[in-house]
Structures are given as C-alpha cells and as structure tokens.
Amino acid sequence: MFSFKRDNFYPINRNISSINIKEIISDLIIKDRCENIFFLSDVSTLDILRPKSLLFLNKSNFKLNLNNQIHVITDKDEYFDNPLFPNVTMVNNIDKAYNELINKMYFHSDSLIFKDEFLSINNSFISKFSFIENDVSIGNNCNIGMGVKIGKGSIIKNNVSISNSIIGENVIISENTTIGSSGFGFSLDSLGSNNIHPHIGIVNIKDNVRIGANCTIDRGKIDITLISENSMLDNHIHVAHNVHIGKNACIAAQCGISGSTKIGNNVIMGGQVGIAGHINIGNNVVIAAKSGVTKNIDDNSNVAGFPATDIKEWRLKIIKERRKKW
Amino acid sequence: MFSFKRDNFYPINRNISSINIKEIISDLIIKDRCENIFFLSDVSTLDILRPKSLLFLNKSNFKLNLNNQIHVITDKDEYFDNPLFPNVTMVNNIDKAYNELINKMYFHSDSLIFKDEFLSINNSFISKFSFIENDVSIGNNCNIGMGVKIGKGSIIKNNVSISNSIIGENVIISENTTIGSSGFGFSLDSLGSNNIHPHIGIVNIKDNVRIGANCTIDRGKIDITLISENSMLDNHIHVAHNVHIGKNACIAAQCGISGSTKIGNNVIMGGQVGIAGHINIGNNVVIAAKSGVTKNIDDNSNVAGFPATDIKEWRLKIIKERRKKW
Amino acid sequence: MFSFKRDNFYPINRNISSINIKEIISDLIIKDRCENIFFLSDVSTLDILRPKSLLFLNKSNFKLNLNNQIHVITDKDEYFDNPLFPNVTMVNNIDKAYNELINKMYFHSDSLIFKDEFLSINNSFISKFSFIENDVSIGNNCNIGMGVKIGKGSIIKNNVSISNSIIGENVIISENTTIGSSGFGFSLDSLGSNNIHPHIGIVNIKDNVRIGANCTIDRGKIDITLISENSMLDNHIHVAHNVHIGKNACIAAQCGISGSTKIGNNVIMGGQVGIAGHINIGNNVVIAAKSGVTKNIDDNSNVAGFPATDIKEWRLKIIKERRKKW
Numbered sequence: 001m002f003s004f005k006r007d008n009f010y011p012i013n014r015n016i017s018s019i020n021i022k023e024i025i026s027d028l029i030i031k032d033r034c035e036n037i038f039f040l041s042d043v044s045t046l047d048i049l050r051p052k053s054l055l056f057l058n059k060s061n062f063k064l065n066l067n068n069q070i071h072v073i074t075d076k077d078e079y080f081d082n083p084l085f086p087n088v089t090m091v092n093n094i095d096k097a098y099n100e101l102i103n104k105m106y107f108h109s110d111s112l113i114f115k116d117e118f119l120s121i122n123n124s125f126i127s128k129f130s131f132i133e134n135d136v137s138i139g140n141n142c143n144i145g146m147g148v149k150i151g152k153g154s155i156i157k158n159n160v161s162i163s164n165s166i167i168g169e170n171v172i173i174s175e176n177t178t179i180g181s182s183g184f185g186f187s188l189d190s191l192g193s194n195n196i197h198p199h200i201g202i203v204n205i206k207d208n209v210r211i212g213a214n215c216t217i218d219r220g221k222i223d224i225t226l227i228s229e230n231s232m233l234d235n236h237i238h239v240a241h242n243v244h245i246g247k248n249a250c251i252a253a254q255c256g257i258s259g260s261t262k263i264g265n266n267v268i269m270g271g272q273v274g275i276a277g278h279i280n281i282g283n284n285v286v287i288a289a290k291s292g293v294t295k296n297i298d299d300n301s302n303v304a305g306f307p308a309t310d311i312k313e314w315r316l317k318i319i320k321e322r323r324k325k326w
Numbered sequence: 327m328f329s330f331k332r333d334n335f336y337p338i339n340r341n342i343s344s345i346n347i348k349e350i351i352s353d354l355i356i357k358d359r360c361e362n363i364f365f366l367s368d369v370s371t372l373d374i375l376r377p378k379s380l381l382f383l384n385k386s387n388f389k390l391n392l393n394n395q396i397h398v399i400t401d402k403d404e405y406f407d408n409p410l411f412p413n414v415t416m417v418n419n420i421d422k423a424y425n426e427l428i429n430k431m432y433f434h435s436d437s438l439i440f441k442d443e444f445l446s447i448n449n450s451f452i453s454k455f456s457f458i459e460n461d462v463s464i465g466n467n468c469n470i471g472m473g474v475k476i477g478k479g480s481i482i483k484n485n486v487s488i489s490n491s492i493i494g495e496n497v498i499i500s501e502n503t504t505i506g507s508s509g510f511g512f513s514l515d516s517l518g519s520n521n522i523h524p525h526i527g528i529v530n531i532k533d534n535v536r537i538g539a540n541c542t543i544d545r546g547k548i549d550i551t552l553i554s555e556n557s558m559l560d561n562h563i564h565v566a567h568n569v570h571i572g573k574n575a576c577i578a579a580q581c582g583i584s585g586s587t588k589i590g591n592n593v594i595m596g597g598q599v600g601i602a603g604h605i606n607i608g609n610n611v612v613i614a615a616k617s618g619v620t621k622n623i624d625d626n627s628n629v630a631g632f633p634a635t636d637i638k639e640w641r642l643k644i645i646k647e648r649r650k651k652w
Numbered sequence: 653m654f655s656f657k658r659d660n661f662y663p664i665n666r667n668i669s670s671i672n673i674k675e676i677i678s679d680l681i682i683k684d685r686c687e688n689i690f691f692l693s694d695v696s697t698l699d700i701l702r703p704k705s706l707l708f709l710n711k712s713n714f715k716l717n718l719n720n721q722i723h724v725i726t727d728k729d730e731y732f733d734n735p736l737f738p739n740v741t742m743v744n745n746i747d748k749a750y751n752e753l754i755n756k757m758y759f760h761s762d763s764l765i766f767k768d769e770f771l772s773i774n775n776s777f778i779s780k781f782s783f784i785e786n787d788v789s790i791g792n793n794c795n796i797g798m799g800v801k802i803g804k805g806s807i808i809k810n811n812v813s814i815s816n817s818i819i820g821e822n823v824i825i826s827e828n829t830t831i832g833s834s835g836f837g838f839s840l841d842s843l844g845s846n847n848i849h850p851h852i853g854i855v856n857i858k859d860n861v862r863i864g865a866n867c868t869i870d871r872g873k874i875d876i877t878l879i880s881e882n883s884m885l886d887n888h889i890h891v892a893h894n895v896h897i898g899k900n901a902c903i904a905a906q907c908g909i910s911g912s913t914k915i916g917n918n919v920i921m922g923g924q925v926g927i928a929g930h931i932n933i934g935n936n937v938v939i940a941a942k943s944g945v946t947k948n949i950d951d952n953s954n955v956a957g958f959p960a961t962d963i964k965e966w967r968l969k970i971i972k973e974r975r976k977k978w
Contacts, residue, residue: 436824444792451792469791469792469811487791487809487811487827502866504811504826504866507865510884510887510904512884518822518859518860518861518881518882518884519882540828542827542828542865544865544887562866562888564886564888564905580906582905584904598924600906600924618924618942
C-alpha cells in the first residue's frame with residue numbers, strides 16, 4: 001500500500017522515545033512494559049505497520065505479529081498480555097492517549113503552533129515546502145500547503161485549498177474545493193475542538209482524476225484517503241477520512257461517503273447518495289440517485305433506495321405502492 | 327439571551343425617529359398612533375425586546391406588555407387596538423415596511439452602499455473594524471468583516487469568509503466555509519434580489535466549537551444564529567438564519583437545518599439529515615442519517631426516516647417491507 | 653433564444669475549415685461528404701443553429717433542415733444519408749470526435765494552455781477581458797474570468813469565482829459560490845480528466861437573481877445554463893450544465909438539479925430536493941423538501957417523495973403506513 005513521508009506534511013514537534021511515553025500520558029497509564037528502547041519516528045495502523053512506530057490498538061480479536069520496534073498503546077488486556085509485543089502501554093482512555101501523544105510528536109493544522117510559509121505566486125499562496133511540477137496550472141486565490149505534491153499537467157482552478165495531499169498527473173480540481181482538510185474524528189464522550197483526534201494522514205489522488213467544484217476530501221487519520229485513477233467526481237461531494245475510491249468511479253453531485261468506507265473499481269453513483277462508514281462497496285456497482293447505502297455491496301450489484309436494496313426489488317416496491325389505493 | 331451592539335456590524339444609515347416612520351413608508355400606512363416621540367436606535371423581536379426600538383408584529387394571539395419606547399409596526403388590527411402600545415403603525419404590507427425601514431436605518435452587505443475597509447494581514451483581508459485576539463490563527467485568502475470578534479486560540483483555515491459574527495475561544499473553522507452570510511428570507515409575493523429582507527442579526531459561535539469545510543451558517547434576521555459550546559459540525563452543513571444549536575452537538579456531513587429551528591443539547595445527526603424550519607428538537611436526540619425531520623422531537627428520542635419517526639418503528643417497517651414479495 | 657459571442661470566453665485556438673476536419677479526426681472517420689468549403693466559426697446545437705458551425709448529431713428520429721453552412725458530425729447512417737446536409741462526416745465515436753475537434757478549435761479552462769490575464773482590483777482578480785459595470789460591488793478574494801459581464805447594481809460577495817458567465821443587473825451572488833465551472837459531461841466508456849467533454853457554453857443569470865453561498869452553477873456545454881429573472885437560490889445548491897430555471901424560482905438549500913433539465917416559472921422547491929437530468933418541470937410547480945423528481949412534472953403540480961408523486965397521495969401513503977402495526 002502507498003506510503004508517504006509523514007514529516008513532509010507534519011513537522012516533528014518533539015522526538016519521543018518509548019520511555020517518554022510514560023511521562024507524556026502518565027495520568028492515563030494503568031500498566032506498561034518496555035523491553036526495547038527506541039525513538040518513535042512514525043505511527044502505524046493495522047493496515048500499514050511502520051518501523052519504529054506507535055500502534056494504537058483497541059479492536060478485539062485481532063491476531064498480530066509485530067516486529068520488535070513497534071510500541072503498542074492499548075486499552076485491552078488481551079493485547080497487554082500478548083508476549084509477542086515487546087513494548088506495550090495499557091491506558092484507561094485510548095482516545096486521550098492518542099490525542100496527547102500525537103500532539104506531542106507532530107505539528108498539524110488543528111493546533112495553533114503549526115506554521116507553514118508561503119510564497120505568493122500568480123495570485124495564489126504556495127508553501128515553500130510543497131512540490132509542484134512546472135507545468136501545473138494553478139488558478140487565483142488558491143492555497144497549497146506544506147508537503148503537497150502535484151504531478152505534471154494538473155489543473156487547479158480558483159479558490160482551491162489543498163493541504164496534506166499527494167496529487168498525480170493530469171488531475172483537475174475545480175473551484176472552491178477543499179482537499180486534505182482534517183477528518184471528523186473524535187470520541188463522543190469528549191467533544192469540543194480541543195478533543196479532535198489529530199489527523200496526520202494525507203489525501204492521495206491518482207492520475208487523471210477529475211474533482212468538481214465545492215467538494216471536500218478529508219485526509220486520512222494516519223494513512224491515506226484515496227481517489228484512484230480516472231475517477232470523476234461532480235460538485236459538492238464529500239469524501240470522509242480514510243475512504244478509498246477505486247479506479248474509474250463516476251460520482252454525481254452532492255454524494256457523501258462516510259469515513260473508512262472502501263469502494264471498488266468502476267462504481268457509478270447518482271446524485272445525493274449517502275454511504276455509511278466502515279463498509280465495502282464492490283467493483284462495478286451502480287448506486288441509484290438518493291440511495292442510502294448502509295451495508296456492504298457485492299460486486300456487480302445495482303442498488304437503490306434507503307436502505308439500499310437491489311434496484312429491481314426497489315422498482316417493484318414503488319410500482320406496487322403506486323397501484324394501492326392509499 | 328445574548329445580545330450584541332448592532333452598529334458594530336451594521337453602521338447607521340440614517341437616524342430615524344418615531345415620527346419619520348410616516349414619511350418613509352407613507353405609501354404603506356393605513357393608520358397610526360404616536361404617543362411618544364423618540365429616536366429609534368435598534369430593532370426588537372418577541373424574543374428580545376430592546377429599548378428605543380422598532381418591533382414588527384404579524385403573528386396573532388400574542389400577549390405582550392411593551393414598555394413605552396417600542397414602536398410597533400403591524401398589519402393586524404388587534405395589535406393596533408392594543409391600548410398598551412403607545413406607538414403603533416398599521417400597514418398594508420408588513421414585509422415591505424420591514425424592508426424599507428431597515429434599509430433606511432442600516433447599511434448591510436446586501437446593499438450596494440455598504441462599505442467595509444480591510445487590511446491585508448498574512449495573506450487575508452481583515453476589516454479595520456474587527457476585533458481579533460492576538461493569538462488567533464488565520465489562514466490564507468480569508469475575509470473577516472466589520473464587527474467580527476474572534477476569541478483566543480481560535481483557528482480559521484484557508485479561504486474562509488466570516489462576517490457579522492461573534493466567535494468564541496478555541497473555535498476551529500475549516501476551509502471554504504461561509505459564516506454570517508445573509509439568510510434566505512423574503513416574502514413569496516415579492517421575489518427578486520431587491521426584495522430580500524435585510525438581515526441585520528449575527529452568528530454567535532461559542533467556545534470550543536468545530537466547524538468543517540464548505541459549510542454555510544447564515545446570520546440571524548434580527549437576533550442571532552447560535553452554535554453552542556463544544557458542538558462539532560462536519561463538512562457541507564447548512565445552518566439557516568435564527569437556528570439555535572445547543573451544546574455538544576455532533577452533526578455529520580451534508581445536513582441542512584432550516585430557519586428558526588431550535589435544537590437542544592447533546593444532539594447527534596447522521597449525514598444528509600434535513601430539518602424543517604420553525605420546529606424544536608429536544609435534548610439528547612439522535613437522528614439517523616438521511617432522516618427528514620418535519621415536526622418537533624421530544625427529549626431523548628431516537629428517530630429515522632422521512633418523515634422521521636421513532637427509529638424502532640422505522641426499522642420494523644423496513645424489515646416488513648423486505649419480507650413482502652413485491 | 654439568448655446567444656453570446658463564444659470567443660469572448662473561449663479564444664480561438666486554431667481556425668479550422670470543413671476540409672481540416674478530415675485531418676484532425678482522421679482516425680475516427682468512416683466516410684464523409686463535403687460540398688461546401690467554409691471556415692468553421694462556431695458550434696451549433698439542435699436548439700440554436702449558428703452560421704458556419706459544426707453540429708454534432710447522435711439522436712435518432714430527428715427532422716432537420718439545415719442551411720448550407722453547417723457541417724454535421726454524426727455516428728448515425730440516417731444523418732449521413734440525408735441529402736439536405738451538404739457537409740457531413742460520419743465517425744465511429746462521436747464523443748471522441750467532439751473532444752478532438754473542440755479542443756483544436758478553442759482554448760478553455762480544462763486545458764493547460766488556456767491563459768487569462770488578471771488585474772488585482774480591490775482585493776480580487778478581475779480579468780482584463782471582462783466587462784464589469786462601474787457600480788458593481790465585488791468582495792475580497794474573488795475571481796472574475798475572461799468574457800464575464802456583470803450588470804449594474806450587482807453584488808458579488810467574498811471568495812466567489814465567476815467564469816464564462818453573463819450576469820444581469822441587481823444580481824446578488826453570495827460567498828464561496830462557483831459560477832461557470834465546467835459541467836460533469838463525459839462518456840462512460842472513456843473516463844478520466846483527459847476525456848472530459850470540453851464545455852464551451854456559458855451561464856446566463858438574469859436580472860434580480862439572488863444566489864446563496866457555496867453554490868455551484870455549471871456552464872452550458874455548447875449553449876447556456878440559465879437562471880431567469882427574480883429567481884432566489886439558497887445555499888449549497890447545484891445547478892448542472894444546460895439547466896434552465898424560469899422566473900421567480902424559490903429553491904431552498906442543498907437542492908441539486910441534473911443536467912439539461914428545464915424548469916418553468918414560479919417553481920418552489922424545499923431543501924435537499926434532487927431532480928433528474930433531461931426532464932421538464934412545468935410552471936407553478938411546488939416540490940416538497942427531500943423529493944426526488946425522476947419524471948416530467950405538469951404545470952401547477954404539487955409533488956413530494958421519491959420518486960416524487962402528487963403530494964396528496966404521498967401524504968395518504970405516510971398516514972396509512974403510520975396506522976399499520978409493523
């Protein structure tokens with residue numbers, strides 16, 4: 001899976017080692033074990049294990065063999081007791097532990113102390129720390145943040161804000177769209193802007209993608225939000241954090257895709273579709289306008305309605321309802 | 327209830343006294359009575375009665391004891407006849423009277439003659455007449471208008487437009503969002519941009535609120551649109567004029583809340599929910615994604631569907647429908 | 653029907669004559685006939701036939717008498733065989749032929765080689781090739797592109813992007829709105845940003861229209877997207893390419909109108925309505941909030957639900973459903 005150099009986007013706030021953890025989240029720790037001492041230079045997820053990293057584990061029933069340079073933070077006894085984990089810290093609140101540790105490790109745009117530096121080029125503000133190919137066309141009043149890469153031949157229209165993103169070649173991003181904003185992730189038991197989970201992932205937009213106007217594509221929490229090759233998005237579309245959209249998607253205006261949902265290749269959505277979070281949509285799926293998709297959808301399905309079902313069933317239901325004398 | 331100094335946001339166009347009213351809306355007046363003569367320095371609503379103000383009254387069956395420095399404009403005989411109202415003007419078109427009087431009293435951004443003055447600070451335009459705490463972080467290409475206050479520790483991301491708003495501490499407002507735009511208020515019998523009701527209220531966002539990207543929060547017509555402490559709004563959310571949202575709200579992407587609706591504390595909404603205008607949603611209410619709420623909702627309810635009903639009933643209906651052979 | 657001077661918006665890339673067509677799309681041509689030789693200076697549609705133009709024809713069963721200065725491109729034998737067409741080229745892929753010919757004829761904003769030139773006036777970027785009346789009020793961080801006309805007394809608020817548009821008098825366009833972006837038009841069998849159909853039409857907004865914040869109004873593909881006099885649009889509204897909206901429309905927030913749909917006068921829509929493409933909505937139609945309109949709607953109808961039906965039937969259905977014991 002695609003990886004990226006996190007500190008291009010999120011400068012290191014403080015280098016912490018496995019033994020600093022104790023001091024930073026001392027109020028949250030129940031017990032800990034630390035067999036290896038190393039500097040933590042990244043954060044892992046179950047999808048991408050990175051060397052010398054923190055890994056926050058709170059799902060149960062997950063089998064895992066870790067190398068010896070991952071430091072696990074968990075609120076589950078079963079993980080603490082796993083003899084294969086050399087370093088593990090058990091906490092009473094894993095969300096708070098995540099917030100406190102990540103905020104200590106990285107600067108990011110949801111904290112006041114994050115700073116970027118911009119040059120004004122052709123009526124837009126371009127970070128000194130971005131990587132824009134020479135022939136990229138950038139409109140007026142845009143903002144391109146630290147670490148952002150934009151590949152050859154891409155066109156960024158007016159009033160677009162791009163941060164924390166790697167964008168391929170020949171991509172078109174239309175007016176007033178926001179790419180790489182922070183995801184809507186927090187714990188329902190501690191609300192408020194101060195308790196937002198720091199989002200230190202990125203958006204990855206592949207070659208030949210077209211994004212419409214006034215869209216929002218939130219960056220991944222730790223890994224990526226992905227829009228794959230040749231996908232076409234209309235206007236006012238919301239793609240939440242950690243979503244993956246396959247190749248050749250056609251998504252009509254005002255659709256919303258909730259966090260962590262994975263969508264296959266060649267998917268077509270009518271307008272105003274809503275898709276729940278943490279589900280899987282197969283390849284070659286067609287989703288009728290205004291559908292609400294609440295469950296996984298198999299390859300080659302054609303669905304409609306809310307909750308979305310097979311479109312033939314949905315049509316039969318509509319026809320029967322019309323025949324009734326209400 | 328929260329008040330604010332209106333002329334910080336809407337400079338006085340012309341000082342008018344209770345006797346000037348006759349001349350300004352002479353073509354609309356049926357009859358009038360003017361026992362006290364005073365300069366009108368504000369506008370009241372039934373929620374907030376302000377000294378030396380105009381009050382536009384067109385609801386019937388409303389009991390009211392006014393002090394003697396409120397001048398009532400009405401199209402209802404029962405109000406004209408109320409002996410407790412010292413000053414009252416009866417008109418044949420209360421919407422036109424509102425438009426003509428308010429446009430005469432105040433400058434506002436829906437009229438050509440409104441002018442603000444901006445300094446360019448850190449790549450954004452900040453009104454000389456705004457009040458921004460020193461440590462507020464403001465992104466590129468923003469616009470902060472006359473009278474706007476932003477409290478300590480708040481973060482305004484790129485391409486945000488804020489006007490007519492008082493914003494608390496530690497608030498985060500994300501990219502391409504519009505705060506304080508004019509509400510969608512007019513009379514269906516006289517359409518067109520010239521006939522929009524002047525909106526001379528503000529938006530009040532309390533401490534620790536988080537607003538996502540590409541949202542719109544319209545200002546109140548005369549009083550405020552309110553987002554209370556610790557509330558979290560995702561992207562593409564529309565909050566119409568005069569809406570009040572309580573504390574600790576969690577509102578997922580693409581929800582729309584129509585004008586003058588009041589929402590309690592601790593309310594959770596899934597994505598793409600629509601809420602009708604002029605209704606009340608209680609405390610601790612959960613509204614499933616894609617619901618359409620058309621009526622008041624009691625405290626502690628859990629609703630779904632359109633029109634929204636108890637979520638258990640909605641689920642039973644879905645299950646039964648699936649069992650049928652259509 | 654309203655016309656416009658195309659090269660005000662889309663500068664000529666290369667003058668092509670009817671005989672150049674052969675060379676530009678040589679790989680796509682099956683057969684051709686060329687009785688008249690002339691320079692092609694425009695593009696026609698079945699709605700507006702323009703002199704010395706290309707006309708792409710792929711609908712069957714269409715009767716047409718063309719003057720002798722229209723060059724037809726078609727993939728249908730029946731058009732090729734029409735003896736009244738002096739110039740006609742038959743191709744195996746009409747979408748590719750469109751893309752290749754139009755991209756050769758015109759510069760437009762979906763190609764890298766399009767350039768506009770801007771002056772920075774009052775904190776916004778205004779094309780040297782735009783036509784803005786003196787008393788127009790333009791906010792900060794706006795972008796007004798080549799060819800755009802804005803009539804007297806109009807107010808453009810902050811962070812608005814307007815391109816490829818003719819805007820009447822006393823129009824209000826609110827913050828973060830995008831007018832004149834390219835439409836979501838392409839062929840499902842060749843996706844990707846390189847295969848977008850060039851959109852070389854415009855948006856035409858008539859006098860006294862009010863457009864809310866964070867809206868998108870896409871320009872026509874060849875002709876216009878139209879918003880007629882006195883129409884009022886709330887926030888987050890999407891109007892797709894080639895849509896025509898009649899006079900005195902009231903459209904509440906978050907509605908989406910799909911491509912090429914025509915809407916009569918005096919139409920009212922509640923919030924979050926979706927309207928399918930290529931349909932006709934009559935005059936004086938009322939569409940309840942959250943409706944999904946999939947078919948033509950007659951004058952004076954009042955509809956609700958999805959698929960939208962007569963609102964009385966819809967209400968009866970809701971009432972009956974509630975009475976059932978699920």
